[in-house]
Amino acid sequence: MARWEGNARGRLERAALDLFREQGYDGTTVAQIARRANLTERSFYRWFTDKREVLFADDELEARYLAVIEAAPAGLGALPTLLAAFATTPEVLRPREFVIERAAAIAASPPLQERELIKMVTLSQKLVAALVRRGYDDQTAYLAAALGSTILRLAVHRWALGDDADFADLLAAARQDLVDVAGPAAG
Amino acid sequence: MARWEGNARGRLERAALDLFREQGYDGTTVAQIARRANLTERSFYRWFTDKREVLFADDELEARYLAVIEAAPAGLGALPTLLAAFATTPEVLRPREFVIERAAAIAASPPLQERELIKMVTLSQKLVAALVRRGYDDQTAYLAAALGSTILRLAVHRWALGDDADFADLLAAARQDLVDVAGPAAG
DNA sequence: GTGAGTGACGACAGGATCTGTCGTCACTCG
DNA sequence: CGAGTGACGACAGATCCTGTCGTCACTCAC
Numbered sequence: 009m010a011r012w013e014g015n016a017r018g019r020l021e022r023a024a025l026d027l028f029r030e031q032g033y034d035g036t037t038v039a040q041i042a043r044r045a046n047l048t049e050r051s052f053y054r055w056f057t058d059k060r061e062v063l064f065a066d067d068e069l070e071a072r073y074l075a076v077i078e079a080a081p082a083g084l085g086a087l088p089t090l091l092a093a094f095a096t097t098p099e100v101l102r103p104r105e106f107v108i109e110r111a112a113a114i115a116a117s118p119p120l121q122e123r124e125l126i127k128m129v130t131l132s133q134k135l136v137a138a139l140v141r142r143g144y145d146d147q148t149a150y151l152a153a154a155l156g157s158t159i160l161r162l163a164v165h166r167w168a169l170g171d172d173a174d175f176a177d178l179l180a181a182a183r184q185d186l187v188d189v190a191g192p193a194a195g
Numbered sequence: 196m197a198r199w200e201g202n203a204r205g206r207l208e209r210a211a212l213d214l215f216r217e218q219g220y221d222g223t224t225v226a227q228i229a230r231r232a233n234l235t236e237r238s239f240y241r242w243f244t245d246k247r248e249v250l251f252a253d254d255e256l257e258a259r260y261l262a263v264i265e266a267a268p269a270g271l272g273a274l275p276t277l278l279a280a281f282a283t284t285p286e287v288l289r290p291r292e293f294v295i296e297r298a299a300a301i302a303a304s305p306p307l308q309e310r311e312l313i314k315m316v317t318l319s320q321k322l323v324a325a326l327v328r329r330g331y332d333d334q335t336a337y338l339a340a341a342l343g344s345t346i347l348r349l350a351v352h353r354w355a356l357g358d359d360a361d362f363a364d365l366l367a368a369a370r371q372d373l374v375d376v377a378g379p380a381a382g
Numbered sequence: 383g384t385g386a387g388t389g390a391c392g393a394c395a396g397g398a399t400c401t402g403t404c405g406t407c408a409c410t411c412g
Numbered sequence: 413c414g415a416g417t418g419a420c421g422a423c424a425g426a427t428c429c430t431g432t433c434g435t436c437a438c439t440c441a442c
Binding site for chain 2: 147
């Protein structure tokens, strides 16, 4: 009864990450990933549109961000709204080692870096749209999303490196650091 | 004497762009591109590492930017140095219709968008490195490159849309627009 | 000139990615 | 208990990309 073991998607993700670490992205085939997950290559493509997507298909994060932005109290600024949404990040990005391994695999593979970039951009665009729906003007939304994305990346980086502070505090610290850098350099 | 017609690379680029416009990126095969250029599929891969690269392999722009940065007069600010480098852009991006068609093809194809994103990022990284070699500190270089890339994108966009002003003026105008937006919104 | 590189190219083979299609098996629900 | 329904395997096939080898035009030293 190898069939219907349940959680096929998760098994594929786990197998893919392990194999990417062992053999690199280019060195592992979709057939290998599927075999390790007790599935066929064809089933892999039922769950993921392509080989890269197995490391990026998680859209729970995005859904959460958008939900928080939607429910944010009126009168809150654009950037604080984003940071409130981002504060929920560690609830989804678990366990931490998974995130670290994933980051290492991406850093080692240009194709995966391409995919990550476009995911970042599309997320940023959705954040802009969500802010506009909340009543902010286009430019404010765009700037907040650009700044917010940078803050988020910085905070996730520190969190993955082992900083155990509350994630909201990490976000606030990253924001402050950016302001410190941008302020004096603006001349 | 179909062989050795000369400029094989250019013929492939031209054929690829035409076919992408006619049939879309996904709808055209490498074999079709090669055939229209009077070459074989194998020769395509001698000139370009993969199918996407046929629209991005031009690194003359990058070489020019880096050369200008290298030769910039001492004492010039980081951002003005970048803008001076960017001013040479239209000498390479010709003819304009080619740029427009290329932009349309990219906008219509997610795979090409991915490639363009990573090209942008790597260019930005090289600009940072070049500025650091010129003596700027890391953060100044990073911020200047980030801002400069945005200005460049904006100016190229307007230029492609038909704005016939001197490109250096387009860059200056884009810079001013960004400052206008960023200033009031900084609160 | 003529023979040894050298580089662009064609021809061929083959592995990997991704898609279409169909039949099967477990599960659900009326 | 029979009709969906969805996950899955099996198979075929187009396309992408790489390795390898032989050929042709050109160059350059002798």
